[in-house]
Amino acid sequence: MLELKxxxxxxxxxxxxxxxxxxxxxxxxxxxxxxxxxGKSTTLKTIIxxxxxxxGSIAFQGSSIDRSPQxxxxxxxxxxxxxxxIFGSLSxxxxxxxxxxxxxxxxxxxxxxxxxxxxxxxxxxxxxGQELSGGEQQMLAIGRALMTDPKVxxxxxxxxxxxxIIIQQIFAKLKELKSGGMTVLLVEQNLSFxxxxxxxxSLMSRGQIAWRGTATDLRNDDVAHEKYLGV
Amino acid sequence: xxxxxxxxQFLNATQFSMLLFLLSIGLTVIFGLLHFxxxxxxxxxMLGAYIGISAAAWTGSFWAALVLAxxxxxxxxxxxxxxxxxxxRSAGPMNQVLVTFGLIFVFIDLVRIGWGDVALGLNAPQxxxxxxDLGIVSYPTYRLFLIGLGAMVxxxxxxxxxxTQIGAMIRASVENEAMAKALGIxxxxxxxxxxxxxxxxxxxxxxxxxxxLSATTxxxxxxxxxxxxxxxxxxxxxxxxxxxxxxxxGFIETFSAAILPGLAAILTxxxxxxxxxLRPRGLLPARA
Numbered sequence: 001m002l003e004l005k006x007x008x009x010x011x012x013x014x015x016x017x018x019x020x021x022x023x024x025x026x027x028x029x030x031x032x033x034x035x036x037x038x039g040k041s042t043t044l045k046t047i048i049x050x051x052x053x054x055x056g057s058i059a060f061q062g063s064s065i066d067r068s069p070q071x072x073x074x075x076x077x078x079x080x081x082x083x084x085x086i087f088g089s090l091s092x093x094x095x096x097x098x099x100x101x102x103x104x105x106x107x108x109x110x111x112x113x114x115x116x117x118x119x120x121x122x123x124x125x126x127x128x129g130q131e132l133s134g135g136e137q138q139m140l141a142i143g144r145a146l147m148t149d150p151k152v153x154x155x156x157x158x159x160x161x162x163x164x165i166i167i168q169q170i171f172a173k174l175k176e177l178k179s180g181g182m183t184v185l186l187v188e189q190n191l192s193f194x195x196x197x198x199x200x201x202s203l204m205s206r207g208q209i210a211w212r213g214t215a216t217d218l219r220n221d222d223v224a225h226e227k228y229l230g231v
Numbered sequence: 232x233x234x235x236x237x238x239x240q241f242l243n244a245t246q247f248s249m250l251l252f253l254l255s256i257g258l259t260v261i262f263g264l265l266h267f268x269x270x271x272x273x274x275x276x277m278l279g280a281y282i283g284i285s286a287a288a289w290t291g292s293f294w295a296a297l298v299l300a301x302x303x304x305x306x307x308x309x310x311x312x313x314x315x316x317x318x319x320r321s322a323g324p325m326n327q328v329l330v331t332f333g334l335i336f337v338f339i340d341l342v343r344i345g346w347g348d349v350a351l352g353l354n355a356p357q358x359x360x361x362x363x364d365l366g367i368v369s370y371p372t373y374r375l376f377l378i379g380l381g382a383m384v385x386x387x388x389x390x391x392x393x394x395t396q397i398g399a400m401i402r403a404s405v406e407n408e409a410m411a412k413a414l415g416i417x418x419x420x421x422x423x424x425x426x427x428x429x430x431x432x433x434x435x436x437x438x439x440x441x442x443x444l445s446a447t448t449x450x451x452x453x454x455x456x457x458x459x460x461x462x463x464x465x466x467x468x469x470x471x472x473x474x475x476x477x478x479x480x481g482f483i484e485t486f487s488a489a490i491l492p493g494l495a496a497i498l499t500x501x502x503x504x505x506x507x508x509l510r511p512r513g514l515l516p517a518r519a
Contacts, residue, residue: 048413073415085410087403089517094399101396102415148415 001026001152001183002047002077006056009046016042018207019056024152024200029174029184031194031215034204034228040187041082043204044156047185048072048079061151074102076151082160082187084141088130092121092140095129099147107149114143117173135166142173152183159190171196191229195219203228235368240489246374246443248481249381253436254454255461256388256473257429263405263468263517264422267316268324270331272433273455274338279304279437280446281346284353286438293356296438304434305427312426335455339448348448353441373442380439384432385474392470401425405468405517457484460499464506466513475514 002024010016016039024030032040045051047058049069058065066072073079087095096111103109115122118139124132132140138158145153158174159167167190174197178184188194195201195215203211203224211224218224258272283300287293311334319327354360355373362369392398404411404418412418437446444450461480465472480499487495506514 050409050413069409069412070415070417073413079413081410081413085407087406087410089402089406090399097396098399098403098416099414144414 001061002185003059004043004047004056005058007043007046007053007058008055009042009051009053011042011051015054016207017046020204020208022202022209022212024183024185026183027181028199029178029186029197030200030202031186031188031198032202032204033188033191033194034210036189038204039207040204041156042207044079044154044185044187048077048154073148076149077154078145078148078150078152079154080138080141080145080156080158082156084137086129086132086137086140086144088128090129091125092127092129092132093125095140095144096147099144103147103149107147109146109149111147114146117146117176118143135162135169138162138166138170139173142170146177150182152185153177155184155186155188157188158186159188159193167193236489238365238368239370240486242368242370242374242378244482244485245478246377246381247485248477249378249385250436250440250454251457251461251481252381252473252477253384253432253439254458255465255477256384256470257432258458259462259465259468259473260401260405260425260470261429262462264401264425265316265320267320268327268331269316270328270455271311271334271338272429273451273458274335275304275308275430275433275451276437276440276454277342277446277448277451278307278338279434280353280441280444280450281342281351281437282434283438283441284351284446285346287353293354293442296353297435300438301431301434304437305431308430308433309423309427312423316426335451339451342448346446350445350447351441352445353438355442377439377443380435384435388470402517457499460503464503464514466516468517469513469515472513472515472517 004023005021007017007020008015020039020043022030022032032043034040042051046053047065049065049067049072052067060072060075060077066075087098090098093111096114100107100111120136120139121143124136129140142158158170162170171193174184178197184197186194186197195218198215201213201215201218202209205228210228213221254272254276258269261267261269261272279300282303283296286299287296290296290299315330319330359373359376361372363372363375392401400411400416400421404416404421408418457480461473461476464479465476479502483498483502484495487498491498
């Protein structure tokens with residue numbers, strides 16, 4: 001579904017990724033883990049087109065990703081940023097409708113289905129985006145991404161700053177999406193959250209993939225734990 | 232100073248506010264969306280007036296001029312967009328200010344070459360000439376038309392921006408361009424469309440002001456300062472800010488000129504300074 005080969009990227013002159021390679025298989029949840037600052041978010045931003053690809057290649061469904069984010073979005077890459085980036089000057093409904101423009105006729109995801117999926121949003125539709133709690137914002141950010149009828153969901157730290165009870169809700173919802181066949185690329189600091197969802201795991205270190213395997217492999221590999229995730 | 236005096240000043244202030252609104256809305260939305268400081272916006276207003284006067288002479292119709300001038304100014308704006316503005320988007324505010332400030336003088340000289348350096352008038356159409364009796368005062372009909380025109384544009388823009396999907400796209404892009412792109416919005420096309428609307432409104436303001444103020448080569452610069460103040464007071468990129476700012480500046484300038492002529496020249500600047508100190512992002516900033 002998504003294949004990165006020798007990806008080099010960064011901010012201006014500062015290179016963060018030095019040849020990142022991994023493959024996200026269709027229908028799988030792929031967790032990209034590692035300590036702070038190793039380039040996880042940079043990888044996601046390069047995939048969606050927010051940062052220019054300086055070298056290497058990123059293929060999505062067999063053809064190269066575009067340099068403009070709106071083209072990638074239209075091709076089915078949906079992004080949920082770490083900061084959620086809900087449009088505060090738009091109502092919850094407008095946030096969802098805006099994303100729904102991307103879906104074709106007879107979209108899989110409608111506002112009704114998103115509300116069904118995240119009932120917390122039901123009474124919030126006419127609220128402004130800036131009036132939501134952190135958990136509601138995260139639900140809206142995921143709901144908004146789903147409204148685009150994505151082929152792959154790119155999630156950057158969906159649990160960050162959320163209460164445990166909300167994290168459990170989000171976990172259950174992502175599990176539900178996974179069993180529905182959604183392909184997900186997940187960056188996450190919460191290890192048990194990530195391993196509970198992921199099929200495959202790539203561990204990043206200094207802008208490269210230092211370890212790769214299944215979630216089960218990682219659970220049994222204390223060395224990798226220690227080396228790439230321990231504090 | 233009787234009631235008639237106050238009503239008259241009120242109407243004058245409203246009419247000036249509407250003119251400021253037509254100009255500042257274009258400037259503020261262009262800034263909010265493109266992060267571009269377009270000082271040539273005042274020159275487009277001047278071009279609207281001169282082109283409108285010529286269009287009225289050629290077609291013999293004020294109404295044709297009212298339609299043709301904004302279209303012509305939009306075309307000029309589109310040329311500017313592709314030749315300069317799009318390239319300068321990432322060049323930083325100083326370069327943008329220098330280039331667009333230079334453009335003002337280019338346009339002024341072009342107008343001097345084309346129309347000469349004399350004030351030109353434009354006659355209001357027959358139906359709008361004369362005065363309308365409003366009971367206590369009678370007021371020039373054309374100025375009432377200007378107030379109505381401004382109010383109509385204000386209402387249309389408000390409906391489009393707050394109630395339609397294209398409005399939601401514009402608000403989203405002003406607030407967070409990167410996220411708007413990640414949701415598939417073609418921000419570049421949207422920016423261009425908004426820029427064109429801004430130019431059209433500057434052209435409309437120019438031709439609509441011509442029967443009241445008459446066209447001069449200095450008109451673009453003299454309106455630019457209060458327009459910039461409106462944009463800064465209201466909050467860069469904000470429609471509500473442009474509305475509120477236009478009325479504040481329009482009323483302060485008109486009433487202070489009538490009541491406190493000695494202070495008129497500085498009051499707006501005092502207000503500007505106060506807003507910059509107390510609310511540096513403007514009274515109604517676009518980003519929450």
